[in-house]
Amino acid sequence: MIKDGIHLIDCKKGMRKIRAGTVDLICTDPPYIKDEWEAAYKNLAEGAGRILKPGGYLITYCGHYYLPGVLDILRTENLTFYWIVAQLNSGSKSLMHHRNIIAGYKPILIFQKNPVNPSNKIFMDVISGRQSKDHHPWEQSIHEALHLLTRFGSPGDLMVDPFLGSGTWCLAAQLIGIRHIGFEINPDTYRTAQERLTQRPLDLSSFGPCDTCRDCGSLDRCGSRDPHAGCEREAVTGGGTA
Numbered sequence: 001m002i003k004d005g006i007h008l009i010d011c012k013k014g015m016r017k018i019r020a021g022t023v024d025l026i027c028t029d030p031p032y033i034k035d036e037w038e039a040a041y042k043n044l045a046e047g048a049g050r051i052l053k054p055g056g057y058l059i060t061y062c063g064h065y066y067l068p069g070v071l072d073i074l075r076t077e078n079l080t081f082y083w084i085v086a087q088l089n090s091g092s093k094s095l096m097h098h099r100n101i102i103a104g105y106k107p108i109l110i111f112q113k114n115p116v117n118p119s120n121k122i123f124m125d126v127i128s129g130r131q132s133k134d135h136h137p138w139e140q141s142i143h144e145a146l147h148l149l150t151r152f153g154s155p156g157d158l159m160v161d162p163f164l165g166s167g168t169w170c171l172a173a174q175l176i177g178i179r180h181i182g183f184e185i186n187p188d189t190y191r192t193a194q195e196r197l198t199q200r201p202l203d204l205s206s207f208g209p210c211d212t213c214r215d216c217g218s219l220d221r222c223g224s225r226d227p228h229a230g231c232e233r234e235a236v237t238g239g240g241t242a
């Protein structure tokens with residue numbers, strides 16, 4: 001059995017080192033680009049079917065364009081479709097040239113290892129994150145990871161991220177006391193994740209601006225590493241400096 005923590009290894013090999021039926025959650029963001037997405041999601045489906053506990057969740061980002069193919073790959077004898085979450089895009093929106101559509105949200109797919117049992121926590125299926133690309137060009141927001149992990153996981157659970165990138169899912173898991181294992185194939189990206197996961201104290205400014213700061217325009221407070229207490233006070237009292 002592979003140790004908790006992150007590993008510089010192809011996830012296909014990494015997942016084979018995990019005992020079958022021992023993982024509560026797989027949370028991940030595979031590369032959804034031409035030539036790579038199909039093999040990535042096939043590895044994910046195979047690994048998830050084996051390592052998840054019965055009732056364990058697979059939560060994965062997915063590009064719009066590949067959604068039909070990814071659904072086909074993930075729907076296996078072991079995995080059942082559970083839900084799609086819409087993650088509203090903050091900041092600039094991408095124009096999907098091949099469809100002339102401006103994408104305002106990103107799909108996040110949830111599958112469950114059989115048997116399907118609803119989560120006992122109420123969960124909202126439209127979420128908004130904060131764009132942050134400080135650590136990886138495909139970095140996802142830690143706000144989304146925290147939202148989903150707190151609804152589908154519990155402290156003490158084991159989460160695996162087979163496509164670690166800069167380690168957003170693992171960092172979120174670490175913050176809420178969920179054990180984690182991550183796999184990354186690129187040595188530079190692996191080092192970035194390693195630094196991010198071992199930084200002390202944690203740099204909260206890297207989480208991006210909170211909703212309050214975005215709305216009142218006090219973005220400088222988010223950069224101040226102050227967890228926005230001052231900004232919230234101003235928003236509540238309607239105050240601020242003249």
Ligand SMILES: C[S@@+](CC[C@H](N)C(=O)[O-])C[C@H]1O[C@@H](n2cnc3c(N)ncnc32)[C@H](O)[C@@H]1O
Nearest residue numbers: 010011029136138139140163165166168184185
């Ligand atoms: C979309 S990025 C993940 C970004 C991540 N969500 C973040 O917030 O930084 C996908 C990552 O998977 C890695 N990867 C691709 N194929 C892999 C494989 N077979 N095994 C492990 N990692 C792989 C890539 O190097 C890339 O860093």
